[in-house]
Amino acid sequence: MPLSIGQVAERTGLSVHTLRFYEKEGLFAMPVRRVGGQRVYGDAELDWLYLCTRLRASGMPLPLIREYAALVREGMTTVEARLSLLREHRERVAAQMEELQGCLDLVSRKVAMYEDHLAADGDDPLWTRPPVN
Amino acid sequence: MPLSIGQVAERTGLSVHTLRFYEKEGLFAMPVRRVGGQRVYGDAELDWLYLCTRLRASGMPLPLIREYAALVREGMTTVEARLSLLREHRERVAAQMEELQGCLDLVSRKVAMYEDHLAADGDDPLWTRPPVN
DNA sequence: GCTTGCCCTAGAGCCGACTCTAGGACCTAG
DNA sequence: CTAGGTCCTAGAGTCGGCTCTAGGGCAAGC
Numbered sequence: 001m002p003l004s005i006g007q008v009a010e011r012t013g014l015s016v017h018t019l020r021f022y023e024k025e026g027l028f029a030m031p032v033r034r035v036g037g038q039r040v041y042g043d044a045e046l047d048w049l050y051l052c053t054r055l056r057a058s059g060m061p062l063p064l065i066r067e068y069a070a071l072v073r074e075g076m077t078t079v080e081a082r083l084s085l086l087r088e089h090r091e092r093v094a095a096q097m098e099e100l101q102g103c104l105d106l107v108s109r110k111v112a113m114y115e116d117h118l119a120a121d122g123d124d125p126l127w128t129r130p131p132v133n
Numbered sequence: 134m135p136l137s138i139g140q141v142a143e144r145t146g147l148s149v150h151t152l153r154f155y156e157k158e159g160l161f162a163m164p165v166r167r168v169g170g171q172r173v174y175g176d177a178e179l180d181w182l183y184l185c186t187r188l189r190a191s192g193m194p195l196p197l198i199r200e201y202a203a204l205v206r207e208g209m210t211t212v213e214a215r216l217s218l219l220r221e222h223r224e225r226v227a228a229q230m231e232e233l234q235g236c237l238d239l240v241s242r243k244v245a246m247y248e249d250h251l252a253a254d255g256d257d258p259l260w261t262r263p264p265v266n
Numbered sequence: 267g268c269t270t271g272c273c274c275t276a277g278a279g280c281c282g283a284c285t286c287t288a289g290g291a292c293c294t295a296g
Numbered sequence: 297c298t299a300g301g302t303c304c305t306a307g308a309g310t311c312g313g314c315t316c317t318a319g320g321g322c323a324a325g326c
Contacts (some may be wrong), residue, residue, distance in 0.1 A: 004303080005302090006302065009262055015284085016303090017286070018283090021283080021284065021285085025283095036291075036292055037292090037302085038292090038303055038304075044141075044265070047265075048266055053183070055240075057233075061282075072265075072266040078249070079250060079251060082247060083244065083247040086196045086243055087244055088243050090237065090241060093233060093236060097230060099190055100226060100229060100230050101230070103188070103191035103226060104223065104227065106184040107187075107188075107191070107223045107238065111216065111223060112139040114212060117212060118212060118216065120250050130210075137272075137273080138273075138274095139273080148314085148315075149273090150314075151313090151315080152312080169322055170273080170275095171272085171274075171322090172273085195312075195313075196312095230293075246299070
């Protein structure tokens with residue numbers, strides 16, 4: 001069950017470089033090492049890493065993840081702080097999704113316009129001028 | 134109605150720098166200039182710029198927008214190419230939204246966990262251990 | 267005629283997030 | 297005992313997308 005950095009890279013899809021980089025950036029203070037200095041990853045680390053990838057994928061910048069990691073390390077006294085950090089992130093993600101939805105709508109309208117134009121075989125009715133861009 | 138770069142910057146929220154940068158990157162081949170060499174923007178440019186911002190906001194990289202711009206400039210012979218480019222982008226945006234939704238779900242679950250923990254006043258029931266991170 | 271304010275170009279700088287290189291240690295198998 | 301594979305650190309490089317600087321032009325108003 002204890003994994004080497006290479007195995008974790010394989011499982012998570014992150015590169016070995018990225019894992020070390022994340023550690024250097026303070027995403028997880030994990031001085032758990034084998035005798036030769038090699039990193040050892042267990043279930044806890046994998047779980048945390050999974051959370052990190054989700055936070056990254058939703059646009060949380062590394063410094064903020066580091067902050068959250070620091071709070072977690074601090075212990076149960078930081079629960080309120082963690083909660084508000086997560087809530088703020090949730091709001092940002094929701095906003096981001098709304099914006100994406102707007103973009104998606106626009107693109108879909110454009111796709112529909114082009115499809116109509118092609119279906120009309122260049123012979124657009126008066127109320128459907130060919131799309132400009 | 135013809136606007137200067139500064140006015141366009143004000144209206145779009147993009148910086149003057151960014152507008153010139155976009156032009157340099159080929160996002161719009163617009164050599165429409167006043168006598169002194171100053172750029173002039175009309176409705177067509179504003180529309181196109183709006184589309185550009187939506188595409189950027191949905192993660193389309195500049196080179197791809199440039200490619201689309203080139204197709205538009207090429208004329209109506211490139212309609213199929215534009216359509217497929219837009220369709221591909223639409224797919225990417227949809228995928229991105231799904232991923233974001235997954236992240237949002239995870240974050241929301243974590244928020245709920247922390248809220249439960251706080252509501253229980255540190256006295257969590259057996260089936261609700263305090264959250265680890 | 268000089269200041270003010272907007273515009274121009276070319277090019278440098280910055281930031282975030284990786285990504286890779288150099289140089290070296292350790293361990294195992296042949 | 298040496299070759300291969302995986303690991304280590306420190307630090308440099310890359311890439312995308314801006315952002316800013318230096319140095320200068322033009323036009324209006326005092």
